Amino acid sequence: NAGVTQTPKFQVLKTGQSMTLQCAQDMNHNSMYWYRQDPGMGLRLIYYSASEGTTDKGEVPNGYNVSRLNKREFSLRLESAAPSQTSVYFCASRAGTGLGEQYFGPGTRLTVT
């Protein structure tokens, strides 16, 4: 049982390049989330998927898109990377769609130059 996995672990992009961050969970959870973590800003929600087939914006969605590929997988895409998107990105999942704890992946450290 791997929990939540993320790839890649590290990535360096040039301004304007695109990439997709991958996330998968093997806990049969319904809800999945993408966060970014920046010094002094805490964890901020980018996008979430309350259940398979649905996605919606969080607090900081600009510059990102997501795809809930199936119940296990939730990807985050940067279409045209900007230096402001340099951050650590975490994927999380939760069993239900109401109350309950979220379980986090190990993170992707992204640098945009």
Add this chain to the structure above:
Amino acid sequence: EDQVTQSPEALRLQEGESSSLNCSYTVSGLRGLFWYRQDPGKGPEFLFTLYSAGEEKEKERLKATLTKKESFLHITAPKPEDSATYLCAVQAEAGGTSYGKLTFGQGTILTVHP
């Protein structure tokens, strides 16, 4: 707007020196308060969920408590391996929204010296 404030920002303890971390929150109806531990370079690791004022939960040297305005994470006789950043998050009533939005505090960096 939901707000979570953690204090202190950093705490240095000697091994065996007990202390508490604070999480103050302002939400429109608390559904749950969560504590996480985060080690450098890793994702947050779930510790506790508290649902109502007066509730307490324990795990090894850690005990979390909840009042109507704040939560405390008490660390008893800490060891160097307890060194980490401790994050607090709240889930609030949100007009019928049920996607489980969490609002995080900025964390307390705990360092325990041998």
